[in-house]
Amino acid sequence: MPAEGIAVHAQGAASEADRARDGIEARFAIAYPGFTLHADLHLPGRGVTALFGASGSGKTSLLRAIAGLERHAGGHLAVNGAVWQDAQRFVPTHRRPLGYVFQEASLFAHLDVARNLDYGLRRIPAAARRVPRAQAIELLGIGHLLRRRPDTLSGGERQRVAIARALLTAPRLLLMDEPLAALDAQRKAEILPYLARLRAELDIPVLYVSHALDEVIQLADHLVLLGGGRATGQVLASGPIAETLARIDLPTAQSASAAVLIEATVQDYDSAYELLRLGFAGGELLAPHPTPLAPGTRLRLQVQARDVSLALAPAPGSSILNRLPATVTGLCSADTPAHTLVRLDAGGTPLLARITRFSCDQLHLTVGMPVWAQIKAVALLG
């Protein structure tokens, strides 16, 4: 394996170096007894990249390789121009400017929140700090918790402290390994907006391991999909989130929970019916919401493939609010023999519809056909 890694690097040294300056270059051949994963990734140097895939596909192993917690011969890692591993060098984990947030927050039980944060700060000279202490506290909403001990905090609060502490270590890369997996749905919903704020307000690239698609749709800009069998992990795709989720050749689209991401902007609010009118490239959508949101607010929407039905004409007398003219751009079998997955284009925005194979045959759907996409529910993801 080392020979392969070096050869790839030597062939295009100049262009590799240029590319690596902007982005994360990660090439690893991970080989454990009974499991292998070859990854050759060029990831954006900013924003959130999700490492998503089934249990055992190698997400954590890849993250540990990137952190330098496991040393794999022949590996190559450069983060926005800084080489952390190649044929000649291996920067040990404690010398890598990275923050690591695990599933369970590992705070010091005998220290209050303020001292837990200061512990992160100790080894970072003031000039090197990238996120001021006050900003980290404000971003994670933990100002009122500073005098509390970790055992008096909820799981979500503990995790917010752990994230703030990771930010204070002046990271050039933030690694998060299922940081919400130990939380119940309510705690998860509480903490997700804080993570979305980090994405919006900090210029630190994040690699985010998850196997929860809703989390990924809410947070990620780029998606790395891992898959494979029990003994072999594989990178199935790596690309911008919206485009990659709509690829019908991938298991994400073929599963019963398939969904696409639409970026929309609030147009106005009908307070009599508590409905938001949202604009996006493919038209307008209405979504119930208990409170007004300011026009111009940008939102991520999740549209489940199972909530999209198709009609050949705009059906009158239906309770479905959202109907969009669209074109069929792809058809393939879904997760069960009874279902078909239809890819659609609505004014440049890809959509997925999971319909019965029977309906697909009844409508004689073919690629290129104009249809009406009827969307039963739209989840607003903030």
Ligand SMILES: Nc1ncnc2c1ncn2[C@@H]1O[C@H](COP(=O)(O)OP(=O)(O)OP(=O)(O)O)[C@@H](O)[C@H]1O
């Ligand atoms: N240090 C190790 N030695 C041997 N095998 C390992 C080691 N670490 C991980 N594995 C194996 O590598 C495979 C991938 O594990 P990994 O934890 O990376 O998967 P994952 O996608 O993060 O899974 P999950 O979502 O369940 O956390 C598994 O089969 C695991 O048993």
